Amino acid sequence: MTSRLDQATIDLLGVLAYGELTAFERLATDARLAPTISDKHALASMAAAEFGHYQRLYDHLRSESVDPEEAMRPFVEPLDAFHDSTPPNDWLESLIKAYLGDGLAADFYREVATFVQDPVTRGLVLEVLADTGQASFAVATVTAAIAADPALAGRLALWGRRLVGEALIQAQRVAVERDALTELLVGGSLDLAGIGRLLTRLTDNHTARMQALGLQA
Amino acid sequence: MTSRLDQATIDLLGVLAYGELTAFERLATDARLAPTISDKHALASMAAAEFGHYQRLYDHLRSESVDPEEAMRPFVEPLDAFHDSTPPNDWLESLIKAYLGDGLAADFYREVATFVQDPVTRGLVLEVLADTGQASFAVATVTAAIAADPALAGRLALWGRRLVGEALIQAQRVAVERDALTELLVGGSLDLAGIGRLLTRLTDNHTARMQALGLQA
Numbered sequence: 001m002t003s004r005l006d007q008a009t010i011d012l013l014g015v016l017a018y019g020e021l022t023a024f025e026r027l028a029t030d031a032r033l034a035p036t037i038s039d040k041h042a043l044a045s046m047a048a049a050e051f052g053h054y055q056r057l058y059d060h061l062r063s064e065s066v067d068p069e070e071a072m073r074p075f076v077e078p079l080d081a082f083h084d085s086t087p088p089n090d091w092l093e094s095l096i097k098a099y100l101g102d103g104l105a106a107d108f109y110r111e112v113a114t115f116v117q118d119p120v121t122r123g124l125v126l127e128v129l130a131d132t133g134q135a136s137f138a139v140a141t142v143t144a145a146i147a148a149d150p151a152l153a154g155r156l157a158l159w160g161r162r163l164v165g166e167a168l169i170q171a172q173r174v175a176v177e178r179d180a181l182t183e184l185l186v187g188g189s190l191d192l193a194g195i196g197r198l199l200t201r202l203t204d205n206h207t208a209r210m211q212a213l214g215l216q217a
Numbered sequence: 218m219t220s221r222l223d224q225a226t227i228d229l230l231g232v233l234a235y236g237e238l239t240a241f242e243r244l245a246t247d248a249r250l251a252p253t254i255s256d257k258h259a260l261a262s263m264a265a266a267e268f269g270h271y272q273r274l275y276d277h278l279r280s281e282s283v284d285p286e287e288a289m290r291p292f293v294e295p296l297d298a299f300h301d302s303t304p305p306n307d308w309l310e311s312l313i314k315a316y317l318g319d320g321l322a323a324d325f326y327r328e329v330a331t332f333v334q335d336p337v338t339r340g341l342v343l344e345v346l347a348d349t350g351q352a353s354f355a356v357a358t359v360t361a362a363i364a365a366d367p368a369l370a371g372r373l374a375l376w377g378r379r380l381v382g383e384a385l386i387q388a389q390r391v392a393v394e395r396d397a398l399t400e401l402l403v404g405g406s407l408d409l410a411g412i413g414r415l416l417t418r419l420t421d422n423h424t425a426r427m428q429a430l431g432l433q434a
Contacts, residue, residue: 018254024261028245037286037293039234041275042243048268051261058258069254181351 004063008184009116012109013061014071015174015181019105020054021072021080023030030094034104037089046098060124074178078170085166089145092152093159093173096213099138100163103209107202115184142213157215183193220282225401226333229326231288231400233342233393236322237271239296247311250432256308259354263315270345277341277371291395296385300385302321309362310376313430316355324419328334332401359430374432381423
């Protein structure tokens with residue numbers, strides 16, 4: 001198939017789509033850890049929202065004559081590796097993973113989206129990155145748990161730092177292997193100083209999310 | 218809250234809703250066993266369809282002034298016990314469980330639905346029991362796998378029989394504990410001979426599904 005989309009844009013849609021598909025799978029799996037029906041309902045609703053995003057990206061790829069599976073394939077290994085290396089041990093770790101992971105991914109893709117040439121694709125990317133409701137629910141639940149048992153904060157802060165570390169390892173791997181995607185970012189007028197500022201923005205946002213949870217970044 | 222729905226109807230909606238929610242969870246979890254992206258896509262799509270059904274039942278309960286969590290609560294233990302006692306060991310077992318489980322549940326609820334007084338509820342029950350696409354996908358995948366490796370048929374047939382056995386154990390438990398639901402079925406003009414015919418219909422349909430998979434019931 002030939003598509004009017006360039007390889008970098010296809011890569012971006014592919015990694016986003018597989019990211020949403022795995023987020024769906026893991027959130028739905030983690031719903032089993034939920035202590036109450038109402039918590040299970042909340043997590044399952046988030047998972048279903050991620051699937052809705054996945055479906056839109058999938059349909060968009062097809063409508064642009066791109067085989068969605070081909071587009072996702074290069075990102076199966078790094079994304080599976082990320083999830084396999086970070087299985088939540090309990091309900092709170094699962095919520096924190098959903099909140100921090102979604103937040104970091106959204107920040108990153110939002111930055112990349114500004115370099116996407118095709119306006120329809122850019123609009124779709126920004127749209128599927130909108131919050132699926134994790135944020136307020138995760139923050140409320142985690143802060144309440146820490147208030148009830150302050151000793152939790154240490155373990156959960158370590159968990160948050162570990163998640164970012166594992167995410168960076170896999171992101172670096174993608175950057176090395178997917179030239180087009182990396183060039184979209186770097187070639188999109190981002191020089192070394194620009195990349196430095198990008199990393200600072202991402203780190204600042206991550207720190208803000210950790211603080212919202214009541215955790216030290 | 219007081220609702221115009223009677224307890225038996227609330228029970229039916231509750232067990233259906235929690236059934237869909239756990240089906241969603243388990244299917245999405247099993248999507249991790251899928252050997253290809255395309256299989257994963259298929260299973261995740263079915264899971265998302267189950268969630269859509271769950272959402273409709275949940276919304277219907279709320280619109281009828283019933284707390285959905287209260288309605289689901291009595292069925293958490295038996296349904297969780299069913300799933301905990303039947304974790305699929307591989308992708309094929311997971312597909313068979315989805316297909317047989319969904320089929321048996323649909324047959325049963327379809328029978329019960331005829332006794333539901335409220336027409337809106339009856340319509341909704343029949344609608345959410347419609348096939349979510351498992352059937353043809355599961356049949357095609359399982360029969361292809363057995364054609365490629367006929368030795369599989371024995372193990373998978375045992376698996377199918379075990380699923381029904383475990384389902385019956387939990388159904389019996391629900392029948393004993395939920396008088397209203399049982400009376401809906403029995404009181405709905407079903408005498409002993411009628412129950413015998415009901416069980417025969419359910420068993421016949423199950424046998425037909427096993428045969429469609431190429432398995433001995």
